[in-house]
Amino acid sequence: MIPVADFWNSTVGKKTVVAVTGTILVGYLILHMVGNLNSLFGPGGAEPRVDWYSGWLREIAEPLFPYAGVLWLARVILLGSIVIHITGVLQLNSRNRAARPSRYPARRIGRSWESGTMLVSGLLVLAFIIFHILQFTTLSITVTPLEHGAVYFNLYNAFQEWYFVVIYLAALVLVGIHLRHGIWSLVQTLGLDSPARNRGIRYGATALTLVIVIGFALVPVLFWTGVLGAPETEAAIASLAGGTA
Secondary structure (H helix, E strand, O other): OOOHHHHHHOHHHHHHHHHHHHHHHHHHHHHHHHHHHHHHHOOOOOOOHHHHHHHHHHHOOOOOOOOOHHHHHHHHHHHHHHHHHHHHHHHHHHHHHHHOOOOOOOOOOOOOHHHHOHHHHHHHHHHHHHHHHHHHOOOOOOOOOOOOOOHHHHHHHHOOOHHHHHHHHHHHHHHHHHHHHHHHHHHHHOOOOOOOOHHHHHHHHHHHHHHHHHHHHHHHHHHHOOOOOOOOHHHHHHOOOOOOO
16 A cells, blocks of 8 residues: 555655545535525525524534534635645645756746736635635734624625625636636546537536626625625624624
8 A cells, every 4th residue: 555655755645645635625616606506595584594694603523523513624624635735736846946957947838827827826726715705704904894694794894895896806717717617627547538428528628617707706795796685684694693704
């Protein structure tokens, strides 16, 4: 059996780990998008549906797990996946540079512009993730009114500001660029591609990317345009059963 360290230190092993952690992150994006779409039910009555969903996430598997135990487990797995994914990508990029003769420029024959910008787009997406956590999880970015547990209230107030809408839509463009090529790359790395189905895989990667990007973009756009109405403020703040997004 190949020792873990030897597997990680090999180029093939590192690429495989990057692909597996990438798959975990894509799965999370899908689930997070579906969860966010609970906002589309509107302010509701005493408790907006997205606030109920936020509370439900913390109560999963009680009493087998403590309150918010499953949510924290998911966070640890996601954080570990992000750290390992980024580390692997940076190390692979460093190896590629080191293996390239310094007197020769990088060859770009058959290389798409998306693949050429993966490192940059990935780092920019990481910066956005940190920004998103600071705004809606830790509630550290207090430009707009924020209340712990009042998810709909927080989203509504944030996306009344045009610059937050622009930031999120611009970030989603970067996510789309990174995600489309990333899905195709992980399929290749895991050996799931073949000449007979490569076209379908590419179309599938594009379709999945569009679904994720549009799904996330609906929330800020519908709040900004007024399609999703203002929360019943007192009820929203009183329904602190959830937590933050």
